[in-house]
Amino acid sequence: DVQLLESGGDWLQPGGSLRLSCSGFGFTFKNYAITWVRQAPGKGLHWVSTITYSGVSTFYADSVKGRFTISRDNSKNTVYLQMSGLRVDDTATYYCAKLGDDDAFDVWGQGTLVTVSS
Amino acid sequence: EIVLTQSPGTLSLAPGERATLSCRASQTISTNQIGWYQQKAGQAPRLLTYGLSGRATGLPDRFSGSGSGTDFTLTIARLEPEDFAVYYCQHLDSKGTFGQGTRLE
Numbered sequence: 001d002v003q004l005l006e007s008g009g010d011w012l013q014p015g016g017s018l019r020l021s022c023s024g025f026g027f028t029f030k031n032y033a034i035t036w037v038r039q040a041p042g043k044g045l046h047w048v049s050t051i052t053y054s055g056v057s058t059f060y061a062d063s064v065k066g067r068f069t070i071s072r073d074n075s076k077n078t079v080y081l082q083m084s085g086l087r088v089d090d091t092a093t094y095y096c097a098k099l100g101d102d103d104a105f106d107v108w109g110q111g112t113l114v115t116v117s118s
Numbered sequence: 119e120i121v122l123t124q125s126p127g128t129l130s131l132a133p134g135e136r137a138t139l140s141c142r143a144s145q146t147i148s149t150n151q152i153g154w155y156q157q158k159a160g161q162a163p164r165l166l167t168y169g170l171s172g173r174a175t176g177l178p179d180r181f182s183g184s185g186s187g188t189d190f191t192l193t194i195a196r197l198e199p200e201d202f203a204v205y206y207c208q209h210l211d212s213k214g215t216f217g218q219g220t221r222l223e
Contacts, residue, residue: 035214037163037214037216044206044216044217044218044219045155045157045163045206045208045216045219046216047213047214047215047216050212050214059212059213061213095162095163100165101168101169101172102150102151102153102168102169102172102210103151103210103211103212103214104153104165104168104169104172104208104210105153105155105163105165105208105214106165106168106174108162108163108164108165109162110162111162
């Protein structure tokens with residue numbers, strides 16, 4: 001089975017830092033771009049960041065640029081999202097997804113919850 | 119930046135009826151750059167259709183995507199009870215912009 005598994009979600013105060021992980025199983029991880037999408041409680045989906053299969057290129061939403069860093073370790077089949085300067089409005093479930101044909105997000109993880117609150 | 123606007127916000131239908139969900143882009147986009155997703159409560163989104171004719175593995179025939187230019191549509195031919203969920207369209211580019219969603223109830 002092709003699967004993605006996120007981890008690292010937590011509760012923390014504004015200004016804090018956190019690293020999320022996304023591990024892939026059942027496919028050749030190093031061949032695929034991986035993306036992060038977040039969903040605030042009761043709200044819609046918002047793209048956060050994408051990293052290409054090799055890790056050479058990265059892309060960020062304006063709302064997280066300069067605060068979040070995406071990276072990957074293909075030897076561990078894992079993508080990371082390092083988040084710093086966290087704000088209350090970063091509170092969300094963070095999903096990672098694999099990019100397939102036409103860059104559609106064809107496999108999703110189950111999500112990990114990040115809560116930023118004082 | 120392209121903005122996707124979905125309508126209606128909520129669509130109330132009964133099982134067996136036909137559902138038509140709209141997604142309008144603020145600029146012309148390529149047909150192979152639209153994707154549709156379904157999200158049920160408490161679950162991760164699921165890819166439905168994408169590009170010119172792409173379909174997720176195992177997707178029932180009653181789901182179909184169409185459109186061009188700025189107007190795109192997801193049609194569910196005959197609603198089954200499990201189809202009641204929130205649906206999102208997405209621009210399949212480096213920014214992956216989503217529409218705000220349509221709730222099908």
